[in-house]
Amino acid sequence: MPRAAAVLLDTPDRYGIVSRVFHWAAAYLLVWQFVTLVGWRFIGDGALMRGVSLFGPYHGTVGVLVVALVLPRALWALRNNRRRPARGAGIAGRLAQSVHAAFYALMLAVPALALLRAYGNGKGYELWGFPLVPQTGREIAWLILPADLLHAPLAWGLGVLIAGHVAMALAHRFARRDDVLARMAGPLRVSARAAR
Numbered sequence: 483m484p485r486a487a488a489v490l491l492d493t494p495d496r497y498g499i500v501s502r503v504f505h506w507a508a509a510y511l512l513v514w515q516f517v518t519l520v521g522w523r524f525i526g527d528g529a530l531m532r533g534v535s536l537f538g539p540y541h542g543t544v545g546v547l548v549v550a551l552v553l554p555r556a557l558w559a560l561r562n563n564r565r566r567p568a569r570g571a572g573i574a575g576r577l578a579q580s581v582h583a584a585f586y587a588l589m590l591a592v593p594a595l596a597l598l599r600a601y602g603n604g605k606g607y608e609l610w611g612f613p614l615v616p617q618t619g620r621e622i623a624w625l626i627l628p629a630d631l632l633h634a635p636l637a638w639g640l641g642v643l644i645a646g647h648v649a650m651a652l653a654h655r656f657a658r659r660d661d662v663l664a665r666m667a668g669p670l671r672v673s674a675r676a677a678r
C-alpha cells in the first residue's frame with residue numbers, strides 16, 4: 483500500500499489520520515460546548531462569558547456538527563475495527579470499550595433529541611440560514627417530552643464521561659507512561675508491512 487494511503491488507516495499500534503480528524507474535531511466541539519455550558523451556569527451572562535462565546539460556535543451549531551460527524555465516524559470505526567489498537571485486557575479494557583460505545587450513542591442521542599424537540603414545538607431549527615428542521619408552528623407534545631426529560635441529564639452524563647476519559651488519557655501519559663495517548667496524538671508511524 484502507498485505510504486500516503488497507509489497513514490489514513492488505523493493500525494494496531496496507532497490511529498490513522500481519518501480517525502484522528504474525527505476524534506479531535508469532536509473533542510474540540512464537545513470541550514468547547516461544556517466550557518461554555520459550565521461558564522454560563524457558574525459565571526452567568528456577564529461580559530466574560532459574552533467575550534468567551536465569541537471564540538466558538540453556538541450551542542445548537544455545535545450539536546448539529548457533532549451529530550453530523552458521528553455517523554461517518556461510526557462507519558469508519560466499523561471499517562477499521564479489526565486493525566485498530568486493541569483495548570487493554572480485563573475490566574479496565576472492557577470499561578474503556580463501554581465508555582467509547584457510550585460516547586457514540588450520546589453524541590447521536592443528545593443533539594438528535596433537541597432537534598426532535600425543535601420540530602415538535604413547531605419552532606424548527608435554522609443552521610447558517612438553512613432551515614434544517616422545518617418551522618411548522620404546530621406543537622406535538624410527544625416529540626417535545628423526550629428532550630425535556632433527557633436532553634440535559636444525558637448531556638451532563640456525557641460531560642462526566644468526557645472528564646473521566648481525559649483524566650484517564652493523562653494518567654496513561656504521566657502516571658503509567660505508556661503509549662495510549664500517543665496512539666491518538668503521537669507520530670503517524672507506518673509499519674514496513676503496511677507501506678509495501
Ligand code: HEM
Pocket residue numbers: 515519523541542543544545546548589592593594596597600607629630633634637638640
Ligand atoms: C452535543 C450536543 C449537545 C450537548 C452536549 C448539549 C448540552 C446541553 C446541556 C448540558 C443543557 C442543559 C444546560 C443547563 O443545565 O443549564 C442543554 C440545554 C439545551 N440545549 Fe443542548 N446540547 C447539545 C445539542 C443541542 C442542539 C443541537 C440543540 C438545538 C437544536 C440544543 C438545544 C438546547 C436547548 C433549547 C436547551 C435548554 C432546554 C433544556 O435544558 O433541555 N442542544 N444542552
Ligand code: HEM
Pocket residue numbers: 501504505508509510512513559567569578582583585586589644647648651652662663664665666667
Ligand atoms: C482533550 C480531550 C481528549 C483526549 C486527551 C482524548 C484522548 C483519547 C485517547 C488517548 C484515545 C485512544 C484510547 C485507546 O486507544 O484506547 C481516545 C479514543 C477515543 N476518544 Fe478521546 N480524548 C479526548 C476527548 C474525547 C471526546 C470529547 C470524545 C467524544 C465524546 C472522545 C471519544 C473517544 C472515542 C470514541 C475513542 C475511541 C476511538 C474512536 O472511536 O475514535 N474523546 N481518546
